[in-house]
Amino acid sequence: MLTTIDIENFRCIRAAHLELDPQATGIVGENGSGKTSLLESIYFLAHGRSFRANQREKLLPPQADFLRVVGRVRTARGELVAGIEYSRQGTRANLAGQGISGIAEIAEILPVQVIDPGVHRLIEEGSARRRRLLDWGVFHVKHEFLGVWRRYQRALQQRNAVLRSAGDEQSLAAWERELSAAGQRVDTLRGEYAAQLLPHFVEVADQLLGAQGARFTYRRGWAADQDLAAQLVESRPRDQRLRTTTVGAHRADVSFFFEGAPARDRVSRGQQKLLAAAFILGQLAFQAAQGAPPACLMLDDPAAELDVDNLGKLLAAVAKIPAQLVITSVHERGLEGVKLGRKFHVKQGNFL
Ligand SMILES: Nc1ncnc2c1ncn2[C@@H]1O[C@H](COP(=O)(O)OP(=O)(O)OP(=O)(O)O)[C@@H](O)[C@H]1O
Ligand SMILES: [Mg+2]
Numbered sequence: 040m041l042t043t044i045d046i047e048n049f050r051c052i053r054a055a056h057l058e059l060d061p062q063a064t065g066i067v068g069e070n071g072s073g074k075t076s077l078l079e080s081i082y083f084l085a086h087g088r089s090f091r092a093n094q095r096e097k098l099l100p101p102q103a104d105f106l107r108v109v110g111r112v113r114t115a116r117g118e119l120v121a122g123i124e125y126s127r128q129g130t131r132a133n134l135a136g137q138g139i140s141g142i143a144e145i146a147e148i149l150p151v152q153v154i155d156p157g158v159h160r161l162i163e164e165g166s167a168r169r170r171r172l173l174d175w176g177v178f179h180v181k182h183e184f185l186g187v188w189r190r191y192q193r194a195l196q197q198r199n200a201v202l203r204s205a206g207d208e209q210s211l212a213a214w215e216r217e218l219s220a221a222g223q224r225v226d227t228l229r230g231e232y233a234a235q236l237l238p239h240f241v242e243v244a245d246q247l248l249g250a251q252g253a254r255f256t257y258r259r260g261w262a263a264d265q266d267l268a269a270q271l272v273e274s275r276p277r278d279q280r281l282r283t284t285t286v287g288a289h290r291a292d293v294s295f296f297f298e299g300a301p302a303r304d305r306v307s308r309g310q311q312k313l314l315a316a317a318f319i320l321g322q323l324a325f326q327a328a329q330g331a332p333p334a335c336l337m338l339d340d341p342a343a344e345l346d347v348d349n350l351g352k353l354l355a356a357v358a359k360i361p362a363q364l365v366i367t368s369v370h371e372r373g374l375e376g377v378k379l380g381r382k383f384h385v386k387q388g389n390f391l
Contacts, residue, residue: 040336040363041149042112043358048103048211049083050076051388060380063364068342068385074367075348076388078153078337081365082125084108086175087130087142095125096298096381114148115332120380121145143185145177150179152319154353155339156327159311161318162302173257173293178233191288202351207333211275218287219268225288226259228266233257233293246356247313255318260290291343292314293311293318295327309349316353325361336362342373351376377388 051073057064066074072262074092079098082090089098091241099106102364105126113117122144124301133141152175161168168389185374198214231288237255244253261270270286278285295314302314323334337355342350354376357364374382383390 041110041115042118043076043111044084044133044171045109046077046107048100048106049108049174050098050100050237052076052080052099053388055388055390057383057390058381059363059365061363063366063377063379063381065374065377065379065382066365066367066385067374067382068367068369070369071387073388073390074385075155075339075388077385078155078339078365078367080108081110081335081337082153084110084121085142085149087123087132087145088157090153092159095126098125110149112149119148121149127183129313129371146178149306150260150323150331150334151337152323152334153337153339154316154319154341155310155337158315158319159308161315162295162306162311166290169293170289170291172318172322173229173233173291176325177229178234179326179331180232181228184225185246187221187224187228189217191225192316194218195284195287195289199282199286202284205279205282208275208342211278212272215268215271219266219271219285222260222267222288226291229291230257230259231376236321237326239325240317243320243324243356244314244317247317247352248297248310251298251313252363253295253302253317255293255295258292260288260292261286271338273371285343295331300388309345312344313349313353316356320356320360323362325362333361333363336360338364338366340373342368342370 040061040089043058047050066077068074073076078090079089107122107124109120110120112121119135123130132139132145134144146150157237163170191217194214194217198211198218201210201214240252242256261267267287274286297306306314323336326334341353345353366374366377
């Protein structure tokens with residue numbers, strides 16, 4: 040649980056200190072006041088990236104040469120201070136006063152997810168978002184995942200480097216053994232996770248969309264009936280031509296179905312949002328069922344995005360999940376129906 044957050048130079052937020060409620064914190068402010076920026080800064084601390092900008096440089100205000108987000112996190116080990124700093128020299132993170140490489144240690148104690156106006160892109164856009172979200176869940180439930188995933192990434196980079204430099208088959212084969220071993224393990228962990236997640240997703244999706252049979256399937260990134268090592272050998276000519284590895288765990292995906300048909304071609308924008316929200320909430324419900332501490336769930340202006348009926352369903356589904364809520368709205372009435380322990384009004388990046 041996140042008890043306080045300190046922000047410096049994050050978009051329009053020059054300096055802010057907020058104490059968050061353990062249950063629910065509301066943020067009210069006009070368009071452009073800094074609501075999403077606040078959620079983005081919390082997400083940045085927990086993920087090392089933004090959910091709406093690909094380049095970190097875009098987060099820096101003009102003239103600022105660094106940004107910093109520091110949070111106090113209540114954990115089973117007591118209260119820990121986690122910080123992340125970005126400047127054009129790079130990103131640095133620390134936990135409990137120690138510099139750390141990467142942010143996995145922060146991510147581990149601070150599970151953060153967001154349902155924002157762009158959440159439908161999970162269904163609509165390419166596989167990268169779906170893979171990232173799936174992997175976030177696997178990471179939180181299966182402790183072995185991070186290590187094998189890193190092994191896989193390293194082997195993939197090496198094989199791709201050989202392909203780019205038009206190296207011979209022997210050099211490819213050297214990396215394929217490691218790539219295939221790590222890839223099979225990544226797949227096993229993702230596959231187990233997806234199977235365990237499915238009933239939680241279905242339960243939330245039924246609440247949000249009516250019992251209309253929303254489902255997802257996990258695809259591993261290479262032919263279902265084949266060994267990855269054999270597939271890599273088979274795809275060498277194509278990979279050499281394209282200079283990149285075209286099969287493997289980095290091509291895994293999740294497909295959503297609604298009433299038996301692929302959701303992407305079938306459902307409305309509003310329904311895409313609900314399906315995506317169900318995937319996120321299903322993950323949080325699964326984590327809670329595994330005994331994980333409550334996540335921090337951020338809802339960015341849900342009232343503006345959904346009709347009254349669907350907003351009610353979303354808030355009811357959210358209320359069933361043990362999570363620390365941070366919820367934004369342009370109007371006070373957008374927060375009606377949520378029991379807030381604390382509320383801030385934001386103007387030009389200042390929270391009062
Ligand atoms: N790098 C940056 N430096 C300074 N200001 C920025 C930067 N990026 C965005 N802004 C400004 O930050 C302000 C707040 O944006 P934000 O998206 O947080 O507002 P919001 O309260 O969520 O608004 P809305 O209700 O429209 O979603 C905007 O006016 C935007 O122009
Ligand atoms: Mg916003």
